Amino acid sequence: MFVRLKRSGPPGAVREYLQIVESYREAGKVRQRLIATLGRRDALVASGALDDLIRSLTKFSEQLRVVERVRAQGLQAHAARAWGPALVFGRLWEQQGLPEIVARLARGRRFDFDLERACFALALQRLCAPGSDLQGAAWVRTIECPGVEGLALHHLYRTVGGFLAVHRAELERELFLRDRDLFTQTLDLVFIDTTSTFVWRPEESPLRRRGYSRDRRPDQPQVIIALAVDRQGWPIAWDILPGNTDDRTAFTRMIDTLRSRFAIGRVIVVADRGMLSQKVLARLTGAAEAPFDYIVGCRLRQDATVADEVLARPGRYHAVDGRASLQGKEVHVGGQRYIVCRNLDEARKDAAARAAILAKLERALAQGPKAVIGNAGFKRFLTVAKGSVAIDRAAVERDARLDGKFVLRTSTALSAEEVARAYKSLWRVERAFREVKSTFKVRPIFHHRDDTSTGHIVACFLALRLEVDLQRRLDERQVDVAWPDLMRDLTEVRAVELTLDGQRYRLRTDLRGSAYHAFAAAGVRPPAVVTPLGPVPAVSPPAGPPGVEVPASW
Helix, strand or coil: CEEEEEEECCCCCCEEEEEEEEEEEECCEEEEEEEEEEEEHHHHHHHCHHHHHHHHHHCCCHHHHHHHHHHHCCEEEEEEEECHHHHHHHHHHHHCCHHHHHHHHCCCCCCCCCHHHHHHHHHHHHHHCCCCHHHHHHHHHHECCCCCCCCCHHHHHHHHHHHHCCCHHHHHHHHHHHHHHHHCCCCCEEEEEEEEEEECCCCCCCCCECCCCCCCCCCCCEEEEEEEEECCCCEEEEEEEECCCCHHHHHHHHHHHHHHCCCCCCCEEEECCCCCCHHHHHHHHCCCCCCCEEEEECCCCCCHHHHHHHCCCCCCCEEECCEEEEEEEEEEECCEEEEEEEEHHHHHHHHHHHHHHHHHHHHHHHCCHHHCCCCHHHHCCEEEECCEEEECHHHHHHHHCCCCEEEEEECCCCCHHHHHHHHHCCHHHHHHHHHHHHHCCCCCECCCCHHHHHHHHHHHHHHHHHHHHHHHHHHHCCCCCCHHHHHHHHHCCEEEEEEECCEEEEEECCCCCCHHHHHHHHCCCCCCCEEEEEECCCCCCCCCCCCCCCCCCC
16 A cells, blocks of 8 residues: 555646555456545645645554654764774783883884784674675774874875884884783793784795795795794784795794894794704704703604604503593604604594595595505506506504504603694684684785785784784683684673753663673673763854855755
């Protein structure tokens, strides 16, 4: 049912009538039925009868009745901005001392914008709405955060390239020293790992180089990121290296950084497979000023000493962490100490995966040797002799001896159980990389220059510090919540600006889901539900051109 405007009469004397019409379907066709004619349009408007009719009809509509009441009370809503993330992470940002550190590093330099707010906005964007700086310049308009409303795109560009990239080393050192005082932690274990992230630029540069791509984008140049965290997963240091840097060189660079930039004394460095070489180990233990102990994973198949001697040594396994599924034993070969670990759960998975491969291989062999040639998954279980292809049973047995096992090489005096537990904690740095590359979308990088690319990565790690800080506080409160759910609930805490009877107010929406836990963990008291902001500012009418009077009703 709707109102139709009906025109009738000769040209020059057309009259308009308002009619109420109903649509209905008959024999598959849409037809219209006249319900009533309200009268001539001009007469209804002139007499006010049309307005009276509309007001009368609103009495029977809940939505329109609310609108009428809002208008009658002078209530008008203007904007609704995300408020929760800025409140929670803003408190963590302050407690980590970042406003003071940024101000100290920027001393003597002139910025025509609030540099500290720009740094915080870049980190907050990585947490809430990862994207380019162009997207970030628009995103800051959607959040309730003092000091960011005046930020423009060129301010963000100048922050990443002219400050974060330039002062990266000083920023890391200042944060490290403050962390030691703030959290009073004993730095005994340092976990180091590397990853790569590609750049959307075909041209190479001193930083952007092509190399082994973990992103499976060998066509694009990349940068290498090395990260060191402590046993709680707290980021200690990060390094940004050319994309063609191998893992061992990156590992060595990080060791040098820990010694020189942070003056870290004797610690135990924990690293994954691929970092191990005699040169790297000598670099770790040979420095007279700060020798480091190490726990490093070994390659089971590529390392002949491990495959032929370490794994062949007999010995009794002992449970690790009181779990019968994870076991370890100590082996000494050639003056080196190894810890052989066996995970019974993983052993069963490895055996099942191998059985599936062998079953598929036997079916393929039944079709002839051509069916298996060139299959990388079958290659290690095959033997070729005199033109025939068969399953290598000796290779199958050798592979079975590795089920669920990993071998660690260490220079420490820790027990086998302690070494195994320390290495298993390497998941903390791996988790940090997953968060940096997925949650914060550090990849791909769209910046044209090396300095802005570096600043972009520094902003990502500032965001990582905020995330790790909040996650640690939630763990202490035994609050288990998925990070995407937490961010969704925080974003739903909004600030609604409205005016009522000439006065401005800010309303806070309710805390739902896990938002309350985030506020409590960060030590933030939720703002009042209603905050008065003062009277609506008077707006002067625009000045008209000379000789033209602006109407008083403007």
